[in-house]
Amino acid sequence: MEFFKFKHAIPFMRYGKLTTTISLLTFVFAVWALAHNGLNLGVDFTGGTVLEVDYPQPASLDTIRTTLEKTGLPEVSVQTFGTTRDVLIRLPLKGNESSAKTSDTVMAALKAQDPGVTLKRVDFVGPQVGKELYNNGALALLVVALGILIYLAIRFEWRFALAAIIANVHDVVIILGCFAFFQWEFTLTVLAGVLAVLGYSVNESVVVFDRIRENLRKMRKTSIPDIIDSAITTTMSRTIITHGMTQMVVLSMLLFGGEALHNFALALTIGILFGIYSSVLVASPLLLMFGVKREHFIKDTKPKEGVTADGAQV
Amino acid sequence: MNRFPLWKYILIAIVLLVSALYTLPNFYGEVPAVQIASTRAAIKTDATLLQQVEDELKAQNIPYTGAFLDANSVKVKFASNDIQLKAKDALQARFGDGYSVALNLLSASPAWLSAIGAKPMYLGLDLRGGVYFLMQVDMAAALDKAADRYNNDLRSQLREQKIRYSGINRVGQTVELSFADAATRAQAEQYIDKNFPDLLLTETAADGSFKLVASLRPEAQTRTQEFAVQQNITTLRNRVNELGVAEPIIQQQGVDRVVVQLPGVQDTAKAKEILGRTATLEIRLVDDEHDITAALQGQIPFGDDLYTDRSGQPLLVKKNVVLTGDYITDASPGFDQQSGQAAVHVNLDSRGARIFKDVTRDNVGKRMAILLIEKGKTEVITAPVIREEIGGGRVQITGMDSTQEASDVALLLRAGALAAPMNIVEERTVGPSLGADNIKKGFHSNLWGFAAVALFMIVYYRVFGVFSTTALAINGLLLVALLSMMQATLTLPGLAGIALTLGMAIDANVLINERIREELRNGNSPQAAIHAGYDRAWGTILDSNVTTLIAGIALFWLGSGPVRGFAVVLCLGILTSMFSAVTVSRAMVNLTYGRTARLAKVSI
Numbered sequence: 001m002e003f004f005k006f007k008h009a010i011p012f013m014r015y016g017k018l019t020t021t022i023s024l025l026t027f028v029f030a031v032w033a034l035a036h037n038g039l040n041l042g043v044d045f046t047g048g049t050v051l052e053v054d055y056p057q058p059a060s061l062d063t064i065r066t067t068l069e070k071t072g073l074p075e076v077s078v079q080t081f082g083t084t085r086d087v088l089i090r091l092p093l094k095g096n097e098s099s100a101k102t103s104d105t106v107m108a109a110l111k112a113q114d115p116g117v118t119l120k121r122v123d124f125v126g127p128q129v130g131k132e133l134y135n136n137g138a139l140a141l142l143v144v145a146l147g148i149l150i151y152l153a154i155r156f157e158w159r160f161a162l163a164a165i166i167a168n169v170h171d172v173v174i175i176l177g178c179f180a181f182f183q184w185e186f187t188l189t190v191l192a193g194v195l196a197v198l199g200y201s202v203n204e205s206v207v208v209f210d211r212i213r214e215n216l217r218k219m220r221k222t223s224i225p226d227i228i229d230s231a232i233t234t235t236m237s238r239t240i241i242t243h244g245m246t247q248m249v250v251l252s253m254l255l256f257g258g259e260a261l262h263n264f265a266l267a268l269t270i271g272i273l274f275g276i277y278s279s280v281l282v283a284s285p286l287l288l289m290f291g292v293k294r295e296h297f298i299k300d301t302k303p304k305e306g307v308t309a310d311g312a313q314v
Numbered sequence: 315m316n317r318f319p320l321w322k323y324i325l326i327a328i329v330l331l332v333s334a335l336y337t338l339p340n341f342y343g344e345v346p347a348v349q350i351a352s353t354r355a356a357i358k359t360d361a362t363l364l365q366q367v368e369d370e371l372k373a374q375n376i377p378y379t380g381a382f383l384d385a386n387s388v389k390v391k392f393a394s395n396d397i398q399l400k401a402k403d404a405l406q407a408r409f410g411d412g413y414s415v416a417l418n419l420l421s422a423s424p425a426w427l428s429a430i431g432a433k434p435m436y437l438g439l440d441l442r443g444g445v446y447f448l449m450q451v452d453m454a455a456a457l458d459k460a461a462d463r464y465n466n467d468l469r470s471q472l473r474e475q476k477i478r479y480s481g482i483n484r485v486g487q488t489v490e491l492s493f494a495d496a497a498t499r500a501q502a503e504q505y506i507d508k509n510f511p512d513l514l515l516t517e518t519a520a521d522g523s524f525k526l527v528a529s530l531r532p533e534a535q536t537r538t539q540e541f542a543v544q545q546n547i548t549t550l551r552n553r554v555n556e557l558g559v560a561e562p563i564i565q566q567q568g569v570d571r572v573v574v575q576l577p578g579v580q581d582t583a584k585a586k587e588i589l590g591r592t593a594t595l596e597i598r599l600v601d602d603e604h605d606i607t608a609a610l611q612g613q614i615p616f617g618d619d620l621y622t623d624r625s626g627q628p629l630l631v632k633k634n635v636v637l638t639g640d641y642i643t644d645a646s647p648g649f650d651q652q653s654g655q656a657a658v659h660v661n662l663d664s665r666g667a668r669i670f671k672d673v674t675r676d677n678v679g680k681r682m683a684i685l686l687i688e689k690g691k692t693e694v695i696t697a698p699v700i701r702e703e704i705g706g707g708r709v710q711i712t713g714m715d716s717t718q719e720a721s722d723v724a725l726l727l728r729a730g731a732l733a734a735p736m737n738i739v740e741e742r743t744v745g746p747s748l749g750a751d752n753i754k755k756g757f758h759s760n761l762w763g764f765a766a767v768a769l770f771m772i773v774y775y776r777v778f779g780v781f782s783t784t785a786l787a788i789n790g791l792l793l794v795a796l797l798s799m800m801q802a803t804l805t806l807p808g809l810a811g812i813a814l815t816l817g818m819a820i821d822a823n824v825l826i827n828e829r830i831r832e833e834l835r836n837g838n839s840p841q842a843a844i845h846a847g848y849d850r851a852w853g854t855i856l857d858s859n860v861t862t863l864i865a866g867i868a869l870f871w872l873g874s875g876p877v878r879g880f881a882v883v884l885c886l887g888i889l890t891s892m893f894s895a896v897t898v899s900r901a902m903v904n905l906t907y908g909r910t911a912r913l914a915k916v917s918i
Contacts, residue, residue, distance in 0.1 A: 002831070052748070103741070104583045120748040122582065126739035129448060133874065140872040147864035155857055189807050192869060192877045196884060199865025200818060203858035207825070210854045238828040242821040245770065249763035249817030253810055256758035258751070260440075261810050268814070 004237035012232050012281065013225035013288060019281035026274075027170055030177020037180045042187035043123055045137070047130035049091040049102045052121040053110060058084040063113065071109040073102070082259045086120070093127055137191045144198050145169060152202075156209055157297070159290040164205035167283035171201055171274045178270050184263055193267035200246070201275030204239060205283045211235050212287070216294050224292060228284050236280075243276050315845045316908035318901055326901050329893075330788065333795035339423040339434040340794060345379070346398035347420040349560055350405060350413050351387035357413070364388045367405065374404045391420055417578065418560035435797045438805035438879055441753050443746035444577035445585055446875065449550075449736045451570045456542035456734035457487045460530060463643070464513065465489045467664040468528065471509065477502045480523065488529040499524040512537075539570065545733035547572055553589055572736070582743050589736075597637040599673070600681035600697050601630040621685070623694040631683045631694070636673050641666025647720040650710060656720035660709040667707025675703040684711065742875070756809025763813045764790070767820055775827050777906070777917035782823035785899035789819050792890035797883070805879030815887025818862065822895035826851040830918055840913040848900055855896065859888050 012019075043050045053059075061078050064087060068076045073091060081088035091102055103122045110117045125133070145165055152161035175194055179186050211231035219227055250272065254265040350367055352359045364383045367390060371378055378401065380391040392398040398417060406415045419442075421434050439446050465484040468491065472479055479502065481492040493499040503515055503526060512534035518525045530538065547564055550572065554562045563575040579585050604615040609630055614620050618630045644661040662670055674682075683697040698711055744752075767786065771779035793812060797804060830847030838846065866888065869881035907913055 054747075101586075103743075104586070107583075118745065118747075119743070120745045122741060122743035124738070124741035126450075126737075128450070129740045136872040136874075140868045143868040143872070144865045147868060148861050151860055151864060155860075188873075188875075188877050189810075189880075192807055192873065192880045195865050195869050196814060196862070196880075199862035202861040203818075203821065206858045206861060207854050210857060214850075234832065235828075238824050241774070241828070242824045245767050245820045245824065246814070246817035248766040248770070249759075249813050252761075252763035252766060253759040253813055256755055256762055257810065258755040260752060260806055261755070261759065264807065264810060 002237075004240065006233050006236065009226065009230040009233040010236075011225075012229050013285065015281075016285040016288065020285055023170060023278060023282050026174055026177075030174045030180075033177040033181035034173070037183060039176065039180050039186045040183045041134075042185045042190075043090065043125050043130075044188040045130050045134040045186070047093045047125045047127040049106075049125075050121075050123045051089045051091075051103055051106055051119065052081060053087050053089065053107075054118045054120050055085045055087065055114065056116040059087045061087065064089070064110065067109050067113045068106060071105060073106065133188060137188070140191070140195055141172070141198070144195055148199070148202050152206070152209075156213065157292070159287060159292050159296070160205075160209045163283045163286035163290060164202055164209065164279070166286055167205055167278040168198055168202050168275075170282055171271055171278050172198055174274050175267050175270045179263075179267070184266060187263065189261070189264045190267045193264040194271070197268060197271030197275065201271060201279060204243075204275055204279030207235050207238065208232055208279060208284060209287075212284075212292075213297055216297050220294075224294075225288060228288060232280055232284060239276060239280065243272050247272050316841055316904045318904050318908075322897075323901060323905075326898055330791070330898075333788075333792050335427075335430070336432045336795040336798050337791055339421050339427050339432045340798060342421060342423040342427075342434070344419040344434075345391050345393075345422045346395050347389050347391045347418045348398060348402050348405060348415060349387045349389045349418045350409055350415050351555075352413055359383070359386055359388060367409075370405060370408050371401060374401075376401045376404060389418070389420060414555045414558045416558040416560045419578075431799075433798060433801060435794065435804045436801045437749075437753075438803045438808070438876060439575060439577060439742065439749075440744050440806045440876055441749050441756075441804065441809075442577055443744050443749035444575065445579045445582050446740070446742040447574040447576075447586075447589065447738050448567070448740035449546075449572045449574060449589070450739045451539075451543050451546055451572065451733075452735045452737065453539050453542070453570050454487070456539055457530065457535060458484075459734065460538045461487045461489060463663050464510070464528065464530075468506065468510070470664040470668060472502060472505070475505055477505060485527075488527050491526040491528065493524045493526070496524050499526055502526060542733035543570060543572065546736060549732050550574060550589060571739070578746070582741070586738065596635050596639070596685045597670075598635055598683050598685060599632045599677060600683045601632050602681060604630055606630060619692070621683075621692060621694045623683075623697055629681075629683065629694065629697060631685065631697075636682070637662070637666055637669060641669070647717060649717075656717045658711045658720050660711065662707040662709060664707060667705065670707065670709060671703060671705040674700050678702060752806045753809075756806055756813075759810065760790075760813045760816070764816055767817065771820065771823070775918055778823075778827050778830070778903070781899045781902045781906075782820065782827065782895075784902060785823060785894045786816060786820055788898050789887070789891050789894040790816060792894060793883070793887050796886050796890060800886075802882045802886075803879050804883070805876040807876045808879035808883045811880040811883030811887065815884060815891060819887065819891030819895055821858070822851070822855045822891060823899060825854055826895070826899070827918060830916075834916075834918070840907070840916045844903060844907065844916065848896070848903075852896060855892065859892055863888050 059080065061080065065076065065078050068078070068089070075092050077090040079088050080086060089106060091106070094102070103124060107117075107119055145168075148168070149161050149165045152164055172194055175197065176186075178184075179190070184190075208231055211234060212228055215222070215227045215231050219230070222230070247269065250265050250268045253261050254269065257265060350359075350363065352363075361383060364381060367388050368378075368381055371381075371390065376392075376397060378390050378392050378397075382389055390401065392401055402415055402417055409415060421428070423432065423434070461484050465482065468489060469482050472482070472491075478494065478498055479491050480494055481490070483490050491502065493502060499517065503517075506513060506515060506526075506528065510528070512531055513528045514531045516527045516529075518527060543566055547566060551562075551564050554564060554574070554576065559576045559579055561577055563573065565573050567573045574589065576585060601615065601618045604618065606628055609615065609618070609620050610628055615630065617633050619633055620628060621631055622628050641662045642660055643663050646659050648657055648659050649655065650657045678700055681697050681699050684695045685692050696711060704710075764786070768783040771782045771786075773779065775782060790812070793815065796802075826847050829851045830843050833843035833846045834840065863885060866881050866884035870878055870885065873881050907916060
């Protein structure tokens, strides 16, 4: 069985302007969403308390809200979580209070109102820790991007590295943009997903670049854009199948993983979809734009007949 | 060209066999158990205790399925949760004093597996339920306390040396001394320099007075703070022992933080209270003049308290507190130089030393009680006889049964109270039902994800798809085996990581299979195509995996808790996938096709 049989290379590079425009638009949209809405940061980063409680019967959110308001916790957000019996209660940090007593107060109040309630989860993050997790997260993003940049620069060439990293940072910005636009909660786990996407979707560029490098050596008489087209076309089948496969697993996570993994799986889904697009249609035109040349890879061979000194054109 | 030397097959077989062996414990599940561990250094956890525990259970007619002794506890397995609870109550009643009796879950894997060190994966708190606290030690308070101590010491020392000062005060974390003239100041400076090497002195002059500001040297500050954190950890460990938690983790994180993980603890309010409570130490005189038997009948003399010491002897202790633990700067176990008996050496600060000197001088021949007060419960640690006046702030407490007990008492004296206040800056509590739920969800994500990938691969690549799927399953096996061997913490994001690695690992096989197809299309013979496919794909696989590895390492480095669990799985998964997808799948291909000299067709 085979889905993708291409007799000729698809002229991707001819559509370079179009694809670049599309990705530029999505990128600008993502940046706008980030600037306008901002990320809906979870308690991991903002600090505060989140409680997940479970009732034996469908819970009345209003009763919970009034109960908590009576105990002097007015700024609570109460919502169902997954099922109608599971309730998620969020409390912001109160001033500079760094004590973890809030959760005890809440549970005591809820128990008094309905003894059947059970505590499933508490996350309390102090303001200092929240800030640290935020900074560490940002640092991790930077470190991963730099690490990949350096590795690719050593393994390939700086133009490849730069093109790949731009394409993938573009993916990350789009994921963040989606989270900002839909106001999905951005937690530590989601951040882990975003970083995994960064490492993973660079694969895509690597595979294409690997083929470009190989073709540069093999197809001496072909122009650079044609070499890139051929590289993309020949790896196309693999690209779609691999991503489809990873997406299947992520889909399974989305369906069976429950609320805790939901946003993580969402981040991966967006990352995978844009990963295909960006590494093929963003990284490669960028590579062309940066002016990749054959002699970047073939230094010790003499120019052959019919090839000009710069080796780019026949 | 597609043949492996025999050693490669043997190597692969050995790797698979070992992995299967170490994965095995994960399938046996867990049985309820009770573990009994000594909370005092003086009481050893040994074969005698094991025997006592077994005897007690037999006497109470509680059936158990196994009992054994490990490094520092006795563990007993039971057939059901009911019996476990019953046993816990019985053992608590019998061994409650001096031991912690905790509920635990133990792997149900047979003894020979445990003997080779094969354990199930170590589940994080989000999978097994429990509490995680991150506590911050108030370093400023630790320094304040140190400055307070120096303030007192300097005052009494200068007075003793007859160096006249006109004022001495703690200002923030420094001590300010003022003098009438420069000569006295110089004299004081010289004395302090010689006797307080930890203090840094700076001269200031204001409003005609001659001032000296003493501050802790940076290295002494660090030492004070390190000491505070260490002491707090010791204290927390003692307290957690009382909670009866099976496998607590208490460790330092960074400079001023302590992580406390209590698996299985549900009552977080209680845990918080116990962790945060303050213990105090008191030294009081024993009242031997009044009749103890009368006191035991309820006639406790005015100004006295009735306590029992650790051996169960009742004694009357005067209400008047001579010294509190605040005056103790250090306590260490040792020996009495004259008798060679085990002893505890306690160092008091200068104010404490002076009080102690006065009190001992006036009370030679009498007994002195050392009491630990926690949560309103007072325990007499020891009540030795005062033999002579004790000056210099160095106190020796004898009367201990053994060196073990001496170090135990020293520990209690040191660790009775927190050296500096602590705040909970992060808390994560997961209920047991949610933990079990998370395991189920993570497992299903993996199962269905794998099934979908396997189905597609086999339909799309036929025989090579079977190879790829088998390699993927082996990747899962290797990953679980590695996680079990390393006892790395498996979290819910970690479980998601396993699923994700499976999805990503298949990439290597897709790359190889696509490459083989391409080589076939280009007119190569099947054998050559297989060879070239594996050969050429390798470089690509390596590059693409290294980039993911970079992300994994950064996550491990900068991540915390569950995210770190994800990073571990991601990194290990990449390593195992390179082995399984390339070497193992190649072995299968070679075994199937490699020996046919003229292969006409491959199923791909």
